[in-house]
Amino acid sequence: xxxxxxxxxxxxxxxxxxxxxxxxxxxxxxxxxxxxxxxxxxxxxxxxxxxxxxxxxxxxxxxxxxxxxxxxxxxxxxxxxxxxxxxxxxxxxxxxxxxxxxxxxxxxxxxxxxxxxxxxxxxxxxxxxxxxxxxxxxxxxxxxxxxxxxxxxxxxxxxxxxxxxxxxxxxxxxxxxxxxxxxxxxxxxxxxxxxxxxxxxxxxxxxxxxxxxxxxxxxxxxxxxxxxxxxxxxxxxxxxxxxxxxxxxxxxxxx
Numbered sequence: 001x002x003x004x005x006x007x008x009x010x011x012x013x014x015x016x017x018x019x020x021x022x023x024x025x026x027x028x029x030x031x032x033x034x035x036x037x038x039x040x041x042x043x044x045x046x047x048x049x050x051x052x053x054x055x056x057x058x059x060x061x062x063x064x065x066x067x068x069x070x071x072x073x074x075x076x077x078x079x080x081x082x083x084x085x086x087x088x089x090x091x092x093x094x095x096x097x098x099x100x101x102x103x104x105x106x107x108x109x110x111x112x113x114x115x116x117x118x119x120x121x122x123x124x125x126x127x128x129x130x131x132x133x134x135x136x137x138x139x140x141x142x143x144x145x146x147x148x149x150x151x152x153x154x155x156x157x158x159x160x161x162x163x164x165x166x167x168x169x170x171x172x173x174x175x176x177x178x179x180x181x182x183x184x185x186x187x188x189x190x191x192x193x194x195x196x197x198x199x200x201x202x203x204x205x206x207x208x209x210x211x212x213x214x215x216x217x218x219x220x221x222x223x224x225x226x227x228x229x230x231x232x233x234x235x236x237x238x239x240x241x242x243x244x245x246x247x248x249x250x251x252x253x254x255x
Contacts, residue, residue: 073111075101080108081122081163089119089167089174116173123163123177127151127185132245133192140193141242145234148210152218153230165211165219182207194247205244213237 079101083092094115098105112118128151135143152161164181167174182203190206191199213233216225243249 069111072101072103072107075103076108076111076118077122080118084119084123084163085166087166088169089115089163089171119163119167119173120177123167123174125161125164125181127181129185129189131192132189135193137193137246139238139242140245141240142234142238144206144210144241144245145213145238148213149230149233152214161214165214178211186210190245193245198247198250201250202244202247205249206241209237209241209244 076097080092080097083096083100087096092115094105094108097108097115097118108115108118112121128147130143130147132140132143164174164178168178169175186207187199187203190203194202213225216222217228
């Protein structure tokens, strides 16, 4: 059944009669009304499509979300890590990083905001220290030193530690990063290797030995230390760290 509103074309008109001419008039009104409604719907749909298109056109993608942007970020991080490790934080400039990465220096600010923010992102290494509570108590020292050398000289050579070590002496942010690594990674690992009451001193002694080795072998590059074979370092330095980590070198009143 045809709705009366459609038969009347949406307005207040006289009802259609039963004659042939009247039926033709009613059908014409019906088609005209349907055509009008369709035009209005199409106009509305077209308007919505235009608004959606304009909105998408003005939307900005998050920085670093495209493959090209990801490659750019990676190039910046690699260049920055190399230069920070060589020159330290203060002597490395945004312009130097841009030149080494082969990009405009302004891109560094665009992706990272500042040199400080870039440094904080790349100089936050995870040492992946082993669970010393599950390690044979007699080889804790050698286990730590072997892990340390693998971290520096294996496939993951570099990382963020050279950046921190070279920069910590002159940059407070780098020094704070090193302290954070000590508190969140070294201290918990060493604490599980001996009595809890001696944990702070044991962890401090272990950190002093490992950082001293790193400074002389990888940053200052003291020739005799650089020339030492890894197995020699594992055996000799490991013996010292064994005493530190286990706490056997501490008397009860020194806890």
